[in-house]
Amino acid sequence: IFEYNGSAIVAMVGKNCFAIASDRRLGVQLQTIATDFQRIYKIHDKLFIGLAGLATDAQTLYQKLVFRHKLYQLREERDMKPQTFASLVSALLYEKRFGPFFCQPVIAGLGDEDKPFICTMDSIGAKELAKDFVVAGTASESLYGACEAMFKPDMEAEELFETISQALLSSVDRDCLSGWGGHVYVVTATEVTERILKGRMD
Amino acid sequence: MSRRYDSRTTIFSPEGRLYQVEYAMEAIGNAGTAIGILSKDGVVLVGEKKVTSKLLQTSTSTEKMYKIDDHVSCAVAGIMSDANILINTARVQAQRYTYAYQEPMPVEQLVQSLCDTKQGYTQFGGLRPFGVSFLFGGWDKNYGFQLYMSDPSGNYGGWKAAAIGANNQAAQSMLKQDYKDDITREEAVQLALKVLSKTMDSTSLTSDKLELAEVFLSSGKVKYQVCSPESLSKLLASIGLTQPAAEAT
Numbered sequence: 313i314f315e316y317n318g319s320a321i322v323a324m325v326g327k328n329c330f331a332i333a334s335d336r337r338l339g340v341q342l343q344t345i346a347t348d349f350q351r352i353y354k355i356h357d358k359l360f361i362g363l364a365g366l367a368t369d370a371q372t373l374y375q376k377l378v379f380r381h382k383l384y385q386l387r388e389e390r391d392m393k394p395q396t397f398a399s400l401v402s403a404l405l406y407e408k409r410f411g412p413f414f415c416q417p418v419i420a421g422l423g424d425e426d427k428p429f430i431c432t433m434d435s436i437g438a439k440e441l442a443k444d445f446v447v448a449g450t451a452s453e454s455l456y457g458a459c460e461a462m463f464k465p466d467m468e469a470e471e472l473f474e475t476i477s478q479a480l481l482s483s484v485d486r487d488c489l490s491g492w493g494g495h496v497y498v499v500t501a502t503e504v505t506e507r508i509l510k511g512r513m514d
Numbered sequence: 515m516s517r518r519y520d521s522r523t524t525i526f527s528p529e530g531r532l533y534q535v536e537y538a539m540e541a542i543g544n545a546g547t548a549i550g551i552l553s554k555d556g557v558v559l560v561g562e563k564k565v566t567s568k569l570l571q572t573s574t575s576t577e578k579m580y581k582i583d584d585h586v587s588c589a590v591a592g593i594m595s596d597a598n599i600l601i602n603t604a605r606v607q608a609q610r611y612t613y614a615y616q617e618p619m620p621v622e623q624l625v626q627s628l629c630d631t632k633q634g635y636t637q638f639g640g641l642r643p644f645g646v647s648f649l650f651g652g653w654d655k656n657y658g659f660q661l662y663m664s665d666p667s668g669n670y671g672g673w674k675a676a677a678i679g680a681n682n683q684a685a686q687s688m689l690k691q692d693y694k695d696d697i698t699r700e701e702a703v704q705l706a707l708k709v710l711s712k713t714m715d716s717t718s719l720t721s722d723k724l725e726l727a728e729v730f731l732s733s734g735k736v737k738y739q740v741c742s743p744e745s746l747s748k749l750l751a752s753i754g755l756t757q758p759a760a761e762a763t
Contacts, residue, residue, distance in 0.1 A: 379613045386581055386605050 313414050314365050316341060318489030319351060320451035321362035322480055323420040323430045325444055326472035329500040330428040332360050332420040333480045337492040338367055347492040355381055356391040359421035360497055364449035366414035373413050394421030394429040398439060405437035412436050416448040426501040451490045454483035473498045481511040523636055523643060534643055535636055538666035541592060541645040547679040548578055548589040549710055550649035552661040553702040556730030557651030559589040560706040562714055563723050576740060579727040583608040585618050585736040586652030587729055591679030593645040600644055604628045621652035625662045625670050633668030647678040651729045653736045681713040699730060704753050721746035
């Protein structure tokens with residue numbers, strides 16, 4: 313059921329910045345029905361979440377997160393820290409322990425003093441914090457390999473963009489359920505750059 | 515004679531009045547004034563702060579102006595604790611609508627649902643009504659900028675200019691004289707500050723006794739902006755309303 317729609321998401325940490333990238337294919341098993349599907353959502357200027365897995369659960373989970381985050385913003389009069397947000401997502405997923413959302417979230421954000429934070433979790437909320445990169449989706453095994461090989465610590469934004477794009481494109485080429493280009497967000501303390509990649513369009 | 519009929523909110527008096535609701539409105543008459551003005555390009559909300567002790571730690575939070583959602587905000591007059599509950603309810607209702615329909619809640623529907631909550635407390639449950647009046651200012655794509663006033667009875671109305679709290683009658687009549695249909699946001703700010711200065715008890719008008727908030731469109735998105743004390747002082751000076759500090763007692 314995780315392989316129904318196909319997805320590939322990766323997030324990497326750089327020097328005072330992070331990048332999060334996803335593929336753009338939406339399929340129904342082997343048929344591609346959209347090539348511009350958005351998997352990465354902005355929660356606030358310094359916090360992004362990518363949702364891999366079943367597309368309907370990803371969209372609903374995102375809407376629930378927007379609900380919770382907006383109320384938090386109104387009541388606390390500030391944005392949520394990435395660590396807090398990760399705990400919120402984990403709690404929401406565990407609430408449905410015996411009838412889960414079929415999603416794997418990848419959370420990436422800039423925390424206190426703009427220190428990059430990334431984490432992923434499984435569909436029932438088990439957090440996996442990492443210092444270098446996290447991956448999710450049907451292409452995750454290839455992504456692990458590609459990232460492990462290409463990652464270097466403390467990369468600047470431009471180099472990070474190149475690395476994450478290469479890792480994503482080469483991994484989705486080995487996975488028939490993900491691909492059709494890539495969508496990369498590179499976030500530093502001062503700006504957010506969004507870029508579309510053209511890869512093997514299949 | 516009214517003593518037999520005012521202890522329960524759920525009972526009418528022989529003259530057909532709900533005394534508890536009217537007493538609630540009395541409570542609001544003692545609170546700081548708030549004025550709202552609808553203009554062509556925005557809604558202006560101004561409030562008079564009642565508590566201005568030097569010991570009060572004023573952080574970023576405001577006393578009279580609250581944001582309900584990105585496109586709606588409100589000014590409060592009355593019992594603050596009651597207001598907090600209602601504001602929280604309004605916020606959750608707005609988010610629930612957005613979750614269900616994936617678009618912002620229309621302003622009138624938000625006011626209506628909040629007033630339905632308030633009305634419930636006048637009809638059943640045996641609980642007292644909320645001692646708060648609100649001025650809601652917001653924008654939606656159906657009707658543009660709107661201003662609504664609601665009171666403890668659960669009634670609400672759409673207004674071009676309205677006042678709640680202390681001296682609201684005087685403020686309302688002043689607004690009736692000076693309001694023009696095609697007023698701009700800047701003129702509305704000036705009018706609101708002028709009316710407020712005339713109805714306020716204190717002799718001088720300084721920026722720490724007021725709160726000013728505006729709802730307007732900026733590059734296609736609704737913005738809610740609370741005026742900072744520095745810009746508020748400058749505004750007051752430009753309209754000629756500030757008294758020099760030496761004169762203020």
